[in-house]
Every structure is written in structure tokens, then in C-alpha cells.
Amino acid sequence: MLSVTTFLPLVGGLLILVLPKERKGLIRAVAVLAAGAALVASILAWMRFDAATADWAHMQLVERCSWIPTFGIHYALGVDGLSLPLVLLTTLLSLVSIIASFGIENRIKEYFFWFLLLETGMLGVFVSLDMFLFYVFWEITLVPMYFLIGIWGGPKKEYAAVKFFLYTLAGSVFMLLGILALYFSSEPRTFDMVELARQSTTFVGPRFLWVFLALFVGFAVKVPAFPFHTWLPLAHVEAPTAVSVILAGVLLKMGTYGLLRVSYSILPEATRWFMPFLLIIAFINIVYGAFCAMSQKDMKRMVAYSSVNHMGYCLLGMASITGTNPAAGLSGAVLQMVTHGIITGSLFLLVGVIYDQAHTRNIDEFGGLGARLPIFAGIMTVQAMASLGLPGLAGFVSEFLCYLGGFGLRTQLLWVGFSVIGIVVTAAFFLKLIKDVFLGPFNPRWEGHLKEMSVRELWTTVPLVSLTILIGVYPAFLLQMMGPTLEQLIRHVVGG
Numbered sequence: 001m002l003s004v005t006t007f008l009p010l011v012g013g014l015l016i017l018v019l020p021k022e023r024k025g026l027i028r029a030v031a032v033l034a035a036g037a038a039l040v041a042s043i044l045a046w047m048r049f050d051a052a053t054a055d056w057a058h059m060q061l062v063e064r065c066s067w068i069p070t071f072g073i074h075y076a077l078g079v080d081g082l083s084l085p086l087v088l089l090t091t092l093l094s095l096v097s098i099i100a101s102f103g104i105e106n107r108i109k110e111y112f113f114w115f116l117l118l119e120t121g122m123l124g125v126f127v128s129l130d131m132f133l134f135y136v137f138w139e140i141t142l143v144p145m146y147f148l149i150g151i152w153g154g155p156k157k158e159y160a161a162v163k164f165f166l167y168t169l170a171g172s173v174f175m176l177l178g179i180l181a182l183y184f185s186s187e188p189r190t191f192d193m194v195e196l197a198r199q200s201t202t203f204v205g206p207r208f209l210w211v212f213l214a215l216f217v218g219f220a221v222k223v224p225a226f227p228f229h230t231w232l233p234l235a236h237v238e239a240p241t242a243v244s245v246i247l248a249g250v251l252l253k254m255g256t257y258g259l260l261r262v263s264y265s266i267l268p269e270a271t272r273w274f275m276p277f278l279l280i281i282a283f284i285n286i287v288y289g290a291f292c293a294m295s296q297k298d299m300k301r302m303v304a305y306s307s308v309n310h311m312g313y314c315l316l317g318m319a320s321i322t323g324t325n326p327a328a329g330l331s332g333a334v335l336q337m338v339t340h341g342i343i344t345g346s347l348f349l350l351v352g353v354i355y356d357q358a359h360t361r362n363i364d365e366f367g368g369l370g371a372r373l374p375i376f377a378g379i380m381t382v383q384a385m386a387s388l389g390l391p392g393l394a395g396f397v398s399e400f401l402c403y404l405g406g407f408g409l410r411t412q413l414l415w416v417g418f419s420v421i422g423i424v425v426t427a428a429f430f431l432k433l434i435k436d437v438f439l440g441p442f443n444p445r446w447e448g449h450l451k452e453m454s455v456r457e458l459w460t461t462v463p464l465v466s467l468t469i470l471i472g473v474y475p476a477f478l479l480q481m482m483g484p485t486l487e488q489l490i491r492h493v494v495g496g
Contacts, residue, residue, distance in 0.1 A: 001048065002061050002077040005041040005087065006123040009034050009094065013116035021109050028102055031112040035098045035119065039091040045079065046088060051481045054080040059129060059194065067133070072190050076129035081485030082260060082334060083126045085478060086253055089341045090126065092463075093249040094119040097242035100349055100460045103356065104152060104240070111152060115242075118144035122250050126257065131179045131191040134262075138175070141251065142168055145243070153238040160238035167221050167231040175218025175258075181211045182266060197265040197492070204269045212270035215263050222255030225315060226284040229308050233292075236304035241352030244300070248307050248348060249341035256314045256337055260330075260489065264321070268493040272322055276412060279319040283415045285312025286422035294429040299351045299361040299437075302429060303344060306387060309422055310340045310395075313402045316419060320405030321493055329405015330486045331479055336398035338478060339471060343386045343395055346464035350380045353457050357450050363433060368442030369450070376453050377438045379461055384430040386468045389423060394471035399423070 012034020016027050045061055054060050059078030067075040079087060097115070104111050121144065124137030142165060150161030183189055185208075186199055203211070221228040232252075236244050264271050289308030296302040314336045320329025353376060354369075355361050370377040386393035389400075406416040453461070471478060 001041065001045045002079065002127045003063055005038055005045060005091070006077070006120055006127060008038045008041060009116040009119040009123075012037075013113040013120075016109055016113050016116070019109065024105075024108050027108055027112055028098075031098050031101075031116060032095070034116055035091070035095040038119065038123070039095050042087050042091040046084060046481075049079065049084055049481070051081055052484055054084075054485050062129070064129070067130075071132075072188070072192070073132045074130045074192065075133060076192065077127040078129045079127055081482035082257070082489070085334065085338050085482060086126045086250075086257055087123060089253070089338050090119065090122050090250050093245060093341060093345050094122075096345070096349075096460045096464065097245045099456065100245065100352070101240070101242040102456060107151065111148070114144040114147050115246075118148070118246065122246075122254065125254050129193050131182070131193055131196070131262075133191075134193070135172075135176060135179060138254070138258075139172060141254070142172070145247070145251070148243045149235060149239045152240045152243070155238070156234065157238045160234045163231045164235045167228065171218040171221030171228070173218075174214045178211050178214035178218065181207075181214070185211075193261070193265070200266055200268050200492070203267055208267055209270050209273060212263055212267045212274060215267075216259070216274070219255040219258040219263070220281075222258070223252060223311050223315070224255070224308065225281050225311070226288060226308075229285075229289075232308065233301055233304045236307075236348075237298065237301050241348060241355070244304075244348040244352075245345040248304070249345035252307060252311055253337045253341060256311065256318065256333065259318065260334075264318075264489060264493055271493055275319050275322045278315055279406075279409065279412055279415050282312045282315035282319055283419045285309065285315060286419045287312075287425070290422040290425035290429070294425055294432075296429075297363050299363055299433065300348070300355070301361075302363075302433065303347045303351060306426065306429075307340070307344055309426055310336065310344065310387070312419070312422065313399050314340070316406045316416070317398075317402035320402075320408055321490060323405060323408030324410065325405050325408030326490045326494065327405075327483075327487060328401045329408065330490060331482060332398050332401025332403075332405055334482050334486065335471075335475065335478060336402060339386075339394040339398045339468070342464050342467050342471070343383055346383045346461050346468070347380070347387065349457070349461050349464075350376070350383065353453055354450075358446065363436045365445070366437045366443060367440045368438070370438035372442060372446075373450060373452050375458075379453075379465055381434055381438065382465055383468065384434055386472070388427045388430045392469075392472050394468045394475070397472060397475045 062078040064076040121140035128134035146165045293305035314333045317329040317333030386395040
């Protein structure tokens with residue numbers, strides 16, 4: 001089931017390559033069918049998943065066969081309560097993004113091929129149980145994203161693509177060094193992630209702090225955690241709308257997922273040592289990201305910096321594992337991965353809706369759109385409120401749990417307390433965005449030039465808005481899926 005889910009997009013991409021480039025409608029249909037089939041397969045995997053018995057030591061839906069036996073490398077896939085929510089998020093956002101890409105007219109075959117290859121790479125990262133396979137899928141995601149930004153992006157697309165590639169490749173080199181160090185430290189030598197986690201009691205001492213730091217740099221670039229975040233705003237601004245959705249919705253989650261799956265599971269002693277530093281990084285991400293977003297006039301750049309802010313909440317929840325309420329913090333962190341993907345993904349889609357018509361994202365050039373475009377204004381207001389953490393919407397639940405866990409860090413409450421500033425600033429810049437764009441007098445410059453959202457645009461955003469409300473009202477269906485896995489991870493890292 002997991003192999004089918006992972007490789008269906010790639011099969012669709014290869015089929016697109018043999019189609020005539022003039023058959024644009026057929027190419028789009030094949031892309032939608034491939035991404036839709038992957039979504040259906042992931043839902044079927046969810047239906048077969050038993051959350052009560054899932055943890056990293058007892059993966060489910062496991063598929064395993066020898067790949068390179070000389071070095072003990074296996075093709076091994078499996079899911080637990082940490083990875084399955086991210087698999088579902090990936091297949092959903094990929095389908096939404098492909099539908100949102102129907103406006104692409106330039107080199108359409110290459111575009112959809114790279115997009116579907118990117119989906120296979122992302123899914124492979126979340127289901128891999130072998131470090132070698134994990135690294136292969138991790139690297140696969142770099143190439144499609146480089147071309148998607150570099151060919152179909154904005155005016156500075158080449159610079160943004162090169163900066164994204166170099167940052168993430170440099171991080172990957174550090175991660176590779178960490179993986180090799182774990183391989184040569186294991187006995188018997190193995191790349192098996194579950195077996196490495198079982199041997200975690202032998203990975204102690206100062207040299208494994210360096211291994212942890214090497215892995216952390218690789219994952220922190222992807223998060224992006226301060227000070228490795230500078231590639232993100234430019235990549236978001238220059239990327240096409242659908243690529244921004246995937247970049248914020250899924251690719252950033254690979255960093256936080258890698259920290260939990262690899263660093264926490266295999267190096268628990270180093271994890272405990274590093275948590276005070278992770279809390280400080282989380283504080284900087286939350287406050288610095290919020291103030292940077294506050295200063296932006298470009299709507300897309302504002303949403304991009306809000307991602308730095310929101311990934312800080314993830315790091316805060318993850319840092320709470322050594323506190324007195326780690327279950328809340330870790331649940332909040334993983335839930336934040338999902339809710340941020342849904343909320344921020346939809347915000348990028350909505351910014352794309354207005355940019356496609358106005359060809360500008362400057363907040364100061366709008367005003368009064370609420371009366372002229374009520375559906376667009378209503379959807380964007382709901383998602384902005386969700387992003388700033390309004391109760392009843394998805395963002396509130398995950399941020400609340402992150403802070404609930406954070407305030408369990410009794411000896412480091414100063415950083416947690418100061419990070420609340422980020423909530424206030426986030427509310428301020430989103431409310432300012434709503435005021436400047438939707439309220440006040442209508443700018444006569446746009447008279448007759450702006451129209452309400454199309455049916456296709458509603459198809460891409462309404463499902464995400466519905467999920468935002470559903471998770472805000474009833475988050476239990478996700479928390480129950482991830483709960484047993486996270487409880488077992490907490491016991492593994494801190495004991496008890």
C-alpha cells in the first residue's frame with residue numbers, strides 16, 4: 001500500500017513525458033488522476049492503520065526487502081502516528097496544488113513531471129525506515145524544486161532557485177556525515193532506523209553530540225530554523241503559487257519530521273542535552289519571524305515570514321519534551337505541522353488568486369475589496385484568523401498545545417514567556433492585512449479589473465478551509481492517531 005501511494009505520482013509523471021506536448025488537457029488530467037489516486041491510496045492506508053498499537057518500534061503497513069545486501073541497505077517502508085498524518089497532508093496538498101497549476105501554459109509537460117516527482121520524493125521521506133533510502137528520497141526533492149522555482153518562478157527565479165539548492169544541499173552534506181557516523185557506530189552496522197533506535201543506549205558521549213549537531217544542521221535548514229532561514233522568503237516570493245503551497249505545506253515539515261524521526265529516536269541523550277538551545281531557537285523563530293512579517297508590504301512575503309514564526313511554535317512544542325508536560329507539547333508540535341500546512345497553503349493560494357488578476361501583491365495598493373469580492377474576502381479572513389490562532393480554528397489548538405507543553409519547562413519559563421510576544425505581533429500583522437486589503441475605500445484603479453474567485457479556485461481552497469474548521473472544532477481524530485506513537489517517543493527520550 002505504501003509503495004503504491006509513494007510511486008503512483010512518479011508513474012503519472014513518466015506517463016506525462018510520453019504524451020504529445022500539444023495535449024495540454026490530457027496532461028493536466030493525467031496529473032490530477034495520479035495525484036488523486038495517491039490521495040485515495042493514502043486514505044486507504046489510514047483506514048488500515050491501527051493507532052492504538054503504532055509506535056516507532058512497531059511500524060505498520062511495513063514493506064521490506066533487501067536492496068544492497070553488501071551494506072545492509074533495505075528498501076523498507078512503514079508508518080506510525082508521526083508519519084501517517086504527514087503522508088495524508090502531502091497527498092492532499094499535492095492534489096490541490098496540481099489543480100491550482102492549471103493556469104501554467106509554459107512547458108507544461110516538464111512542469112507536471114517535476115511536480116509529481118517532487119510528490120514521490122516527499123512521500124518517500126515520510127515512509128522510509130532505512131537511513132540510506134531516507135537520504136535518497138530527501139535528495140530527490142531538491143532537483144524538482146530547483147527547476148520548479150528556476151523555470152516557472154518570478155523575476156529573480158534563478159537566484160532564488162540557486163540559493164534554495166545551495167542552502168539545502170549544504171544542510172544535506174552535514175546530514176550525510178551524521179548518517180555515516182551512526183552507521184559506523186552501530187553494531188552490527190546498519191542503516192535500519194528502527195534498529196538504530198533500539199541501539200540508542202550505546203550512542204552516548206561527547207562525540208554523539210557532534211553527530212546530533214550535524215543532523216540538526218541538515219534538518220534546521222529545511223525547517224527553517226534561525227539562522228538558516230534566509231533562503232525561505234525569497235524562494236516563496238519567486239516560486240509559482242502552487243510551488244509555494246508545497247514548499248510551506250510539506251517541505252518545511254521534512255525538517256521537523258527528521259528531527260523527531262532521526263535525532264530524537266536515535267540520539268535521546270544528545271536530544272536532552274540540546275533542548276535548552278532548541279528552546280532559544282524556537283523563541284527567535286517565533287518573535288523574529290513575526291516582526292519580519294509585520295514589516296512586509298508584499299502579501300506573499302508576509303505569509304512567508306509567518307511560516308518562520310509558525311515553525312517556531314513547532315520547535316517550542318518539540319523542546320518541551322524534557323518538561324513536565326511533554327505529551328501536550330509534542331502533540332502540539334506534530335499537529336502544528338499539519339495545521340500550518342493547511343492554513344498557510346491556503347493563504348498562498350489566496351494571495352495567488354489576487355496576484356493573477358492585479359499582478360501586484362503590495363498591500364498598500366488595495367482597499368475595500370471586502371465589499372467587491374465577498375467570497376474571497378470571507379475565505380481569506382477565516383484563514384488569516386486561523387493563522388493568528390483564533391479559538392475554534394485549527395491554528396489555535398496546535399499553538400495552545402505547544403505553549404501548554406512549553407510552560408512545563410519550569411527552569412526556562414523566561415524564553416517561553418517572552419515568546420508569547422510572537423502571538424501578539426502575529427495577530428497585529430494579520431489584522432493589519434485584513435484592514436488594508438478588505439476594509440476602507442475601494443481603490444478606483446481596480447474598477448472592472450478584479451472579479452470573484454472562479455470555480456477552480458474554490459475547489460482548491462474550500463477543502464482546506466473546511467479542514468481548518470473541522471480540526472479547530474474536533475482535533476481528536478488527529479490527536480488520537482498520533483498519541484500512542486508520541487507517548488512512546490517521550491518514554492524513549494526521557495524515560496518514565
